[in-house]
Amino acid sequence: MDGRAVAPAAGTVLNALATGTGSAFAIDLETTATVELDESGSATGEVDGHPDADTDLIERCVELVISEFAADAGLDPDTLGGRVRTESEVPLAAGLKSSSAAANATVLATLDALGVRDAVDRIDACRLGVRAAREAGVTATGAFDDASASMLGGVTITDNTSDELLARDTFDTDQQALVYTPPEQAFSADADIGACKRIAPMAHLVEELARDGRYGEAMTVNGFAFCGVLEFPTGPMVEALPDVEGVSLSGTGPSYVAIGERESLEAVRERWNERDGTTRILQLRTDGTRVQDTTQSGEER
Structure with missing residues (x-):
């Protein structure tokens, strides 16, 4: 009973910490989760x-899926357990939704291992990962916006507030994302x-x-507002304007994400490359x- 799933990271349009309403978009950085179910009665990650x-997050994802759906697969949820391993291109605590990607990949991989993946609606699977994130204490809001974009x-x-x-x-097909990630980390659960x-x-x-x-304008207004309240520098945003369609602090930082056509993003990348950290241009997913x-070299199903 093995399962494997891959989930993309995301960038921010609207941070949900202010009002409970949020908006995010998927970007081409991935987290892979591999789940092996057994009769251990507990989950390890x-x-x-x-x-x-x-x-805690990925283990709780496995536990919740087993609790909710093992019986549908004809299995005893009280004796079922498993191991989950994640591999990720998404930097941790960088504002690029690494927790949401890990939760989504783990939930879908566990559903696949149980053989019930096609019986569960994607948005319901997403809500299960959000529940696990809240119970694991890795997010202040549950991050349904980030999780839904990734899922x-x-x-x-x-x-x-209601998931x-x-x-x-979707964005215009000619747009891509430019991501700048400083070397420091910021944990969303610590946000004021x-x-x-x-x-x-x-x-x-x-x-x-x-x-x-008007996603680009929305991102930019969000970015200046949340840079102010979370005390992040606005310099990277000013350096991106007016060349890009939009730019924002992503999540609770420290990464910044801009969207626009590749030529414009390349110009901004040259400026951002003068800062400490990493930059990359990514496809919008x-x-x-x-x-x-799991048996055919990662072939998608």
Whole structure:
């Protein structure tokens, strides 16, 4: 009973910390989860390359899927357990939704291992990962916006207080993403939620722009507002304007994400490369989390 799934990372249009409404979009950095179910009665996790990483989230994902769906597969949830291992291109605590990608990949891999993947709606699978994230304490909001973008692909707008998908869309096909990640880390669970709520009027404006499909403008307003309240520098954003369609602090930082045509992004990349950290140009993903065949060299299913 093995399963494997791959989930993309995401960037931010609207941070949900201010009002509970958020928006995010999938980008081409991936996390892979491999799940092997057994009769151990418990879940154990491992993060490749990070032996001391907290594995509570991915273990809780396995436990919740077993609890919810093992009986549907004719198995006893009380005796079923398993091992989960994640491998990731997504830097940890960088604002690029590494936790959401890990949760989505683990949930879908576990459903695949149980043989019930096709019986579970993708958005319901996403909600299960969000529940695990809340219970593991790795997110302040549950991050349904980030998780939905990673699970479904494209750009999503969500109500994170009710885990409701409000809208899903895609960017123009000629646009890509430029990501700048400084060397430091920032954990979303440590964000000052009270301070973020004070900029709710700006967040409502960002939501209006996003609902009108003006994602670039929405990102930029969001970025300046949350750089202010979370005390991140606005320099990278100023350096990106006016060459890009939009630029924002991603999540609670420290990464910044811009969208635009590749030629414009290359010009911004030259400026960002003068800063400490890494930059990369990535495709915007219209597909989301997907299962891989564990027996045929990673072939997608």
